[in-house]
Amino acid sequence: MPVMTVIEAVREAMREEMRRDSRVFIMGEDIGARGGVFLATDGFLQEFGEQRVIDTPLAESSIAGIAIGAAVNGMRPIAEIEFADFVWPAMNQIVGVASRIRYGTNGTKFAPMVVRMPYGGGVRGGLYHSQTIDVVFAHQPGLIVIAPSTPYDAKGLLKAAIRCDDPVVFLEHKRTYRLVKGDVPAEDYVLPIGRADVKRQGADLTAVTYGLMVHYCLEAARKLEAEGIEVEVVDLRTLAPLDRETFLESVRKTSKAIVVHEDYHTYGVGAEIAATIAQDAFHDLDAPVVRLTGPDVPAMPFAPTLEAEFMLSPEKIASAMRELAAY
Amino acid sequence: MPVMTVIEAVREAMREEMRRDSRVFIMGEDIGARGGVFLATDGFLQEFGEQRVIDTPLAESSIAGIAIGAAVNGMRPIAEIEFADFVWPAMNQIVGVASRIRYGTNGTKFAPMVVRMPYGGGVRGGLYHSQTIDVVFAHQPGLIVIAPSTPYDAKGLLKAAIRCDDPVVFLEHKRTYRLVKGDVPAEDYVLPIGRADVKRQGADLTAVTYGLMVHYCLEAARKLEAEGIEVEVVDLRTLAPLDRETFLESVRKTSKAIVVHEDYHTYGVGAEIAATIAQDAFHDLDAPVVRLTGPDVPAMPFAPTLEAEFMLSPEKIASAMRELAAY
């Protein structure tokens, strides 16, 4: 199997789907000749032409709105938002409209569109190129929210998203783009939306996480293995709809849970996971669910010293896991 | 003490602050001659003139952005968003910018502004005049989010918000506007931001809630009183910063907690409350924390039959409380 980075997997997924289905097209800022600021669409203009690779003006609300219009009129747009931090102007179209089209027309219209965006920190992106924005989308009924961590998942889930008949927000952690490599089958495959994945088995405690933090948790788990602590790592992969069964099953086995994410603590994704575990695995829990998250401080300061303070690290995670294991 | 409705309390708070401080002004759609669609600013144009009562074009992003500019330049704008459902175009300015001004300038600039908006359902508002939007704001560091339930709290907290040196999102449940009446002191008073309030004492279980649901919970509590179940009702009042101590103290006493809100279940405010309780009152809990919330369905369908299905009611709440008490 070929080894790829996450950004390559994203590119392959789009390329294959555009070859497969002439209804699929991409639009966004700098995705044409530039090939995207992260080169996700490198070579696309040459292969698919200006009609299907549309460099848009700098206007995110219209990027989303145009995608909606094209989607309800039979196309399968993939809209790129250059950085997740810039999606706020488009919220009205994505959250306010796209999510409700099927519901609001009683099922007669629908918007098969994907809005891709790089998110997350640890890349010296400062206050406006580092945001994690997942919970805002994941809270909205009618949207599907995917946040893969590996090249394999990224490709399989992005292809599934493009084929999906509902609007999908596809969140790509930009730090994983080149950092994370993995096997990716050359043949066509799609992964099921809405299924978490146990990335590592372990009996002592369950870490529930997603995105870049999957890798940090795996690294922490490897450290703890040496100390005789077996950590099970559950990668949510899809944030909405949320696959509660997979992590609940894990927690019922381990009796201890830590939720790890980069986003702010209060009202973050971790709150839902922790509340679900505390509710549905109440009698199985040997310790309170731990939430290890980014601080409630704007994500994230630019200076290296400040950014390091903001970001989680395998070390910080390992020490929280160690503490939980000893509870 | 005069008895007022919530909308009257809101109006009085603004009027008093505008009389007290010439830096305070209001802007928004239809707030001038129309007096606001809910008449929150009835008579303001006559009293304060066009300079301080600004009917804006229909353009929410600029309403927020202009408020920011005026605030950093020494004024104290109160911006009205006609319905919370229409705030999405303004998210970029409120969440993306206002929340981070002080942080991003290392404390040298700040934006003392209030963004008021009516929210919530049960008023036959259909899909676009019923939304609860709290968690999106409450999750963002740098914003203060207030959601009062009574005329007394509304007036005292709105005055505090106007005097506050940080951006405040002030959420008014539109169903409480005329429905809820209460005593409001004639003299000047402000209430502390960030403090929950125990609206009813009780030994058997704690209901944590806010907004319209405070009244539904109180009604449910009165029903249960007849059955010998004593419910303590905690009104959060401020969603961010969150006053964890008040509800934790209550739960430590009652050992059972139910969180009630109108907004969607998954990733809602209730998740944070439930996760906090399950974590910090882990050993005090006799039962899993119950979350009784709106469904994960777009808020809310228009037909009366469908809306009734969506909305919580004192009856639905009473029966969930009854079940929890019996756990």
Next chain:
Amino acid sequence: MPDDRASSAPSRSIAPEPRPGKLTASDLVGMYRTMVLSRVLDERIWLLNRQGKAAIVASAQGHEAAQVALARATDPARDHYLIYYRELTTLLALGMTPLELLKGFLCRDGEPLSGGRQFPTHGAHPRVDLFSFSNVVGTQLPQAAGVALADKMRGEARATIVYFGDGATSQGDCHEAMNFAAIHRLPVVFFCENNRYAISVPLSKQMAIENVAARAAGYGMPGVTVDGTDVIAVFEAAQAAVARARGGKGPTLIEAMVERLFPHTSDDDHTRYRSADDIKQMRGKDPIAILETQLRRQRLLDDALHTEIWAEAKRIVNQATEQAEAAGFPDPGDFSKRLYAEG
């Protein structure tokens, strides 16, 4: 009340054969018929609101001529329509029945646009590609550009008509949509029904210019202002714009000057913000009275036909009201269905 207005219109003895543009005499009478039906239905809905049976109404009274003439210049089997909330006449002109519409206002079972999930007239038309997804003003404009983009990509010669008020032109979405449509020469007809008010906010507080159409030049597309009470003027402007669109020549902005004869919605009271003078003047621009005068002048309408048209409209609306009121409310068990493809 309609009859009063009608009889106040002067009747002339000689009129030329009406062949303005491609509209025939029977087109003009047909449009009048639709406008009358819309008016009678609109008044009925307002009444149902006052009776507590219809929760909310945004009246199309005053906009009828503009809406019917635009519809007439398009082809419902071919074109796309992204409407806003004040389009009762458009919906009738494109084939919805009063019964279907009344079910929306009364939220009855079988309501075809949204199954009663949305405000009246929101959702998607059961037969024509017409829809209105959201109440949030302005969102339909970029969507229209997207609909047109899809047609352009597939090489289909269809026009996308997007409707909006003067208020919507202040939204960022309006700017972004017009700009994108102009860049890509998309087949969009931007149709602004300028009634000079966004709820209570008059034009002078919405823009420092006289006419929205003046903005078109800044996007590189043609823009025209027409008298929205003049069916022929609207039809001709629309016909040219639709031809331009379908011909791959790009978008057009049409601004139809109309009056909002009623308050913004049934929740509004326009005497709070409109002067007595303004209200009086506005009443003089009733498009039905204006068309009636014209038809009578052209001998296309006489008292007998007039009576027939109004009586028929009333009969249709009465019958539809009865049928709608007899229907039940939507099944609550259904309220969470059809949110995702599965389910």
Next chain:
Amino acid sequence: MPDDRASSAPSRSIAPEPRPGKLTASDLVGMYRTMVLSRVLDERIWLLNRQGKAAIVASAQGHEAAQVALARATDPARDHYLIYYRELTTLLALGMTPLELLKGFLCRDGEPLSGGRQFPTHGAHPRVDLFSFSNVVGTQLPQAAGVALADKMRGEARATIVYFGDGATSQGDCHEAMNFAAIHRLPVVFFCENNRYAISVPLSKQMAIENVAARAAGYGMPGVTVDGTDVIAVFEAAQAAVARARGGKGPTLIEAMVERLFPHTSDDDHTRYRSADDIKQMRGKDPIAILETQLRRQRLLDDALHTEIWAEAKRIVNQATEQAEAAGFPDPGDFSKRLYAEG
């Protein structure tokens, strides 16, 4: 490299006394001096980036004349400035020192704009009312209208200058801001630095018109396009706009045509999307070379002064680099402070 460009500029023997507008000879030389300092600093920062010391740079090279001339037409003790990220020359012209700026690029302790929390040049100026809160393109435009509104309410005669690129004009916020400013005749100067690219997207994919200034008419304000390499033209347009603003006459849109001599930022490679021809032509519009030619022609600059100016700039930048590099990084313990008024 700057010296090469300088020497390639032809020098003429006779020139009229320079009194264009109200600019004196010493103003022109002063502006040249600031532009050279900006250029030398800019090149240094680019170098520091290539050495891995500065994480990101957006170069102002090519925009220097427009920025320095606009600054000269304003009063830093009175006016407000809402900049975007490509304003190195503006920051120098308004009084920031190379050391302060280098601390931003190198994220060192004592960085005055944001304490190292934001990208370089973002935050708030330590002495002048100049700020840039967000990287999100276009957000500063409505904010500028708000700043100006506050002045107007208090009756203070100040101008608010808001800076943005051609790319930002596509944003809804730009439309909403210009419209509001025009309606209320706010004292805003909208200053568009049009370098014909939004990162890689050329003007032809951003708008179907030639010049952004053409949009001003659609808002009811004056709009002018000026050659942004011509300090006098920019100064005169700016002076008129500032006077209009302070005089209560309302906003103006100035579009300065400039070139972006470098890629968008240090993360970009413009050969991916700019043709060799385009790059070659753009290099011919270096505002420093152009002003130098003019100054030499007017006998305001000779080789000696030229050498002195460049040498001084290098000396200043060298010294500032040393000092900045000697400083430590911000204290991490501080990272959660000053988020709210309390704390």
